[in-house]
Amino acid sequence: MEETFTDTNFMADGPVSDAFKSQSAASDLRSAVTEPASKTRQIAQEAGVKAQHFKQAATEKAQQFREFAGSKASDLKETAGVKAQQFKQAAGEQVEQGRVKAREAHADAEDYVRKHPTKSILTALGVGVVIGLVIRR
Numbered sequence: 001m002e003e004t005f006t007d008t009n010f011m012a013d014g015p016v017s018d019a020f021k022s023q024s025a026a027s028d029l030r031s032a033v034t035e036p037a038s039k040t041r042q043i044a045q046e047a048g049v050k051a052q053h054f055k056q057a058a059t060e061k062a063q064q065f066r067e068f069a070g071s072k073a074s075d076l077k078e079t080a081g082v083k084a085q086q087f088k089q090a091a092g093e094q095v096e097q098g099r100v101k102a103r104e105a106h107a108d109a110e111d112y113v114r115k116h117p118t119k120s121i122l123t124a125l126g127v128g129v130v131i132g133l134v135i136r137r
Helices: 015-115 117-136
Strands: none
Touching: 015 117
């Protein structure tokens, strides 16, 4: 007579069951160890990618700043050159006007001396005496 086993817990308490439990526990332990390590690697990779993006963005911003500063410096240089040229031209005009006035004053003084020689000599003598007295003190 043939007997059929209907007991499902037949292998639950035996040595084969303990081996399956050990393998299951070992695989659970492996997955518990490898899962955080893989998450750590993934986080490290993401951090590396974010750092690379940040570095690239910073480099681009630095380049933009360099270009902006260069253009502003060249604009400032150009403006300063124009202003310097204007000042130089204005100064040249003032010097020329001063020369013209000095020539006119010289010509007027020469005419006065020719018309009034006695007054001119006495005035020069008086001015000389006053200057001598001031220097003596």
